[in-house]
Amino acid sequence: MASLRDIQSKINSTKKTKQITKAMQMVSASKLTRAEQNAKAFVPYSEKMQEVVSQIAASGDATHPMLQTRAVKKTGYLVITADRGLAGGYNNNVIREVYRTIQHQHASTDEYTVIAAGRFGRDFFKKNNLPIAKEIIGLPDQPDFADIKQIASEAVEMFLEEEIDELVLFYNHFNSAISQEVTSQKLLPLTDITPESGRSVQSMYEFEPDAEGILKVLLPQYAESLIYGALLDAKASEHAARMTAMRAATDNANERIDGLTLTFNRARQAAITQEISEIVGGAAALQS
Amino acid sequence: MSTVTTSIVTPDGPVLEADYEMVSCTAENGELGILPGHIPLVAPLKVSSVRLQIQGRTDYVAVSGGFLEVRPDRITILAQTAESAADIDVDRAEQAKNRAEKRLQDKQANLDQIRAEQALNRAINRLDVASHSR
Numbered sequence: 001m002a003s004l005r006d007i008q009s010k011i012n013s014t015k016k017t018k019q020i021t022k023a024m025q026m027v028s029a030s031k032l033t034r035a036e037q038n039a040k041a042f043v044p045y046s047e048k049m050q051e052v053v054s055q056i057a058a059s060g061d062a063t064h065p066m067l068q069t070r071a072v073k074k075t076g077y078l079v080i081t082a083d084r085g086l087a088g089g090y091n092n093n094v095i096r097e098v099y100r101t102i103q104h105q106h107a108s109t110d111e112y113t114v115i116a117a118g119r120f121g122r123d124f125f126k127k128n129n130l131p132i133a134k135e136i137i138g139l140p141d142q143p144d145f146a147d148i149k150q151i152a153s154e155a156v157e158m159f160l161e162e163e164i165d166e167l168v169l170f171y172n173h174f175n176s177a178i179s180q181e182v183t184s185q186k187l188l189p190l191t192d193i194t195p196e197s198g199r200s201v202q203s204m205y206e207f208e209p210d211a212e213g214i215l216k217v218l219l220p221q222y223a224e225s226l227i228y229g230a231l232l233d234a235k236a237s238e239h240a241a242r243m244t245a246m247r248a249a250t251d252n253a254n255e256r257i258d259g260l261t262l263t264f265n266r267a268r269q270a271a272i273t274q275e276i277s278e279i280v281g282g283a284a285a286l287q288s
Numbered sequence: 289m290s291t292v293t294t295s296i297v298t299p300d301g302p303v304l305e306a307d308y309e310m311v312s313c314t315a316e317n318g319e320l321g322i323l324p325g326h327i328p329l330v331a332p333l334k335v336s337s338v339r340l341q342i343q344g345r346t347d348y349v350a351v352s353g354g355f356l357e358v359r360p361d362r363i364t365i366l367a368q369t370a371e372s373a374a375d376i377d378v379d380r381a382e383q384a385k386n387r388a389e390k391r392l393q394d395k396q397a398n399l400d401q402i403r404a405e406q407a408l409n410r411a412i413n414r415l416d417v418a419s420h421s422r
Contacts, residue, residue, distance in 0.1 A: 042299050208316075221353060
């Protein structure tokens with residue numbers, strides 16, 4: 001059996017670990033609140049954007065390359081992961097899903113390219129020699145639109161210049177604080193723009209200069225905003241995942257401390273009992 | 289005088305929501321002045337200032353990457369960035385302007401050139417708008 005001092009030091013180190021995991025849990029909890037607020041602040045913009053875009057697209061006569069499906073020669077995967085670990089399965093789930101999709105869909109590396117947002121994703125793809133077209137790391141915990149603007153518009157540009165023929169987003173969708181799921185979303189071409197029924201005829205717009213000219217400006221902005229929305233969603237998931245992972249770690253530490261304390265007490269009692277029996281034994285030896 | 293509810297919305301949240309008598313802005317092909325009761329209209333905006341008038345006072349907002357959606361009772365400006373005159377950090381805008389100017393002088397690759405020009409435009413626009421707050 002381990003000595004008393006060994007057990008004591010194990011208890012102490014577990015307690016210290018627990019302090020850290022607990023602190024990280026609380027930090028993530030507050031970041032999650034902020035991330036949820038950010039996501040909420042984004043809703044008016046995205047809703048309005050969706051409304052206007054769908055109305056223009058529904059008016060019918062305007063076309064734009066971003067609305068048209070073309071033969072897919074090359075697929076772009078935009079993968080959003082975190083820069084740091086300690087978030088349970090957060091990063092691995094996304095990466096595994098992307099990797100599986102790629103293995104399943106493509107025979108050669110000419111058929112796809114990866115746009116990596118987040119260090120974990122980038123490192124994985126680099127290590128496995130998958131083609132990375134663009135990368136961005138060091139995104140802040142509470143990203144502004146300006147932080148993602150460049151890579152978003154570059155991704156959209158790649159589509160417009162026919163470097164890629166479709167763009168698929170992979171990220172963790174935030175269901176709730178305890179549940180996030182990997183989501184893949186086909187971003188480009190924009191095929192699922194349909195106005196919600198009931199309010200489509202409400203307003204017919206005048207276009208200045210014309211519908212086509214507006215789509216040209218609007219659609220890239222719309223796609224960029226969708227990417228930003230996905231990023232906000234992914235960030236909320238990241239903080240939630242980290243919070244859950246750290247709570248589990250804290251719980252485990254507690255359990256371990258309890259177990260160790262029990263062992264410690266047993267060992268202490270055994271030592272005392274042994275001491276007593278030695279004394280008693282010694283006294284008995286003297287008397288006889 | 290009648291007013292129209294105007295809101296300016298960005299991905300980072302709403303910037304402004306209030307009633308105004310007239311909204312003027314610079315669209316891709318020229319100046320637009322919108323009064324209450326305008327027919328529904330959509331127009332992309334240049335990197336420019338939006339002027340909102342109410343009771344003899346004019347509020348200025350710098351916008352970039354935006355467009356204007358008008359309904360008879362409501363004007364919405366959706367922009368990638370929007371800052372009202374008082375919120376603009378003049379020092380930062382000044383720095384951004386200098387940076388962009390320097391990059392323009394370097395004459396590097398084509399794409400960077402366009403980006404620098406856009407950045408310069410935005411910085412000048414913000415400085416311009418900020419000058420109205422003093």
